[in-house]
Amino acid sequence: DVPVVVEDVQRRSTTERAGVLADPGFGRHFTDHMFVARYQEGQGWYDARLTRYGPLPMDPGTAALHYAQSIFEGLKAYAQPDGSVATFRPEANAARFIRSAERLAMPPVPEEAFLAAVDALVDADRDWVPTGADQTLYLRPYQLASESFLGVRPAHEYLFLVIASPAGAYFPRGVHPVSVYVSEDYVRAAPGGTGDVKCAGNYAASLRPQQQASELGCDQVVYLDAVERRYIEELGGMNLFFVLGSGSDDGAAELVTPELSGTLLPGITRDSLITVARELGHRVTERKVSLEEWRQGVADGTVTETFACGTAAVITPVGEVKARTGDFTVGDGTPGTLTMRLREALLDIQHGRVADTHGWLHRV
Numbered sequence: 422d423v424p425v426v427v428e429d430v431q432r433r434s435t436t437e438r439a440g441v442l443a444d445p446g447f448g449r450h451f452t453d454h455m456f457v458a459r460y461q462e463g464q465g466w467y468d469a470r471l472t473r474y475g476p477l478p479m480d481p482g483t484a485a486l487h488y489a490q491s492i493f494e495g496l497k498a499y500a501q502p503d504g505s506v507a508t509f510r511p512e513a514n515a516a517r518f519i520r521s522a523e524r525l526a527m528p529p530v531p532e533e534a535f536l537a538a539v540d541a542l543v544d545a546d547r548d549w550v551p552t553g554a555d556q557t558l559y560l561r562p563y564q565l566a567s568e569s570f571l572g573v574r575p576a577h578e579y580l581f582l583v584i585a586s587p588a589g590a591y592f593p594r595g596v597h598p599v600s601v602y603v604s605e606d607y608v609r610a611a612p613g614g615t616g617d618v619k620c621a622g623n624y625a626a627s628l629r630p631q632q633q634a635s636e637l638g639c640d641q642v643v644y645l646d647a648v649e650r651r652y653i654e655e656l657g658g659m660n661l662f663f664v665l666g667s668g669s670d671d672g673a674a675e676l677v678t679p680e681l682s683g684t685l686l687p688g689i690t691r692d693s694l695i696t697v698a699r700e701l702g703h704r705v706t707e708r709k710v711s712l713e714e715w716r717q718g719v720a721d722g723t724v725t726e727t728f729a730c731g732t733a734a735v736i737t738p739v740g741e742v743k744a745r746t747g748d749f750t751v752g753d754g755t756p757g758t759l760t761m762r763l764r765e766a767l768l769d770i771q772h773g774r775v776a777d778t779h780g781w782l783h784r785v
């Protein structure tokens with residue numbers, strides 16, 4: 422139980438902050454504070470403090486820079502109608518952070534310490550939580566091997582940090598359907614690899630396929646399973662859902678999402694939507710979905726909608742699909758009915774516009 426020292430830092434002016442919050446974009450601006458704690462083998466976590474946001478002194482031999490012993494999380498703080506601020510299911514992020522740490526042989530940050538760090542930062546920078554439609558404060562906890570050592574072994578020193586970034590829509594075009602490219606040259610994760618945790622290396626490896634998608638005019642990459650190259654896994658930073666049947670009839674549509682095969686990230690948005698969709702009366706199935714089933718389903722009208730979901734992207738409809746075996750378009754290229762209904766239902770909970778019946782909101 423490490424006490425958090427809160428330093429008195431110089432804050433940016435109200436005018437400067439208002440300028441940023443008027444059009445924050447995604448991941449471009451950061452708040453006045455950051456949280457930092459250190460770990461030393463034999464001593465454990467120590468020196469937890471909320472300090473001024475700014476550069477980290479770093480030795481060129483820092484292990485994380487060489488071997489990517491580095492993990493992260495992403496969650497959001499939402500302005501509530503009563504003027505308070507709440508984060509969404511931070512305990513789930515804390516639990517996933519621990520799993521990621523264990524996979525990368527790092528000392529885990531205990532759940533209470535994770536929650537205390539996030540709370541301390543949100544509390545200090547609550548003026549940075551934007552109040553515009555669909556705007557939030559995106560929170561980025563991360564942990565890295567800070568020991569200067571070039572041997573390949575788990576480091577003996579680590580940093581745990583939390584930074585915060587006011588955010589508007591992740592995709593510049595908002596809820597406009599995104600186009601996706603099914604990668605057949607690359608895979609995201611293989612059985613026994615790191616696909617089910619949030620480590621930095623997964624995202625480094627996604628950049629070349631992402632570049633390839635951009636060259637073909639697509640927004641995102643769809644990854645297939647590494648073994649058969651047949652089953653849909655997820656996008657580089659979002660999970661996928663398919664709507665079978667008509668989303669305009671209450672309870673008639675079925676939702677299908679790829680099962681947690683061990684090679685895809687167990688998204689907290691994914692998990693929340695499974696619950697919300699069932700409460701709205703829809704059947705939700707977690708199972709394998711092949712590219713062929715998706716294509717056939719779109720062609721014969723059984724797959725009516727497809728959407729991607731994640732903390733940063735919320736829910737984003739998928740429109741055009743490009744694949745070596747042939748391109749196709751889901752629905753008429755406009756956001757699907759159930760996609761938009763689930764999006765509203767989730768945002769209503771997160772922004773406190775409906776009762777939080779699941780205890781998902783964590784008031785700061």
Ligand code: PLP
Nearest residue numbers: 658659660686688689690731732
């Ligand atoms: N899949 C990947 C690879 C991700 O990076 C993310 C984002 O965190 C997700 C899925 C969605 O997870 P969550 O809903 O917890 O943000």
Ligand code: COI
Nearest residue numbers: 495496658731732733734
């Ligand atoms: C998130 O949704 O929080 C993520 O971490 C995805 C990231 C690729 C922006």
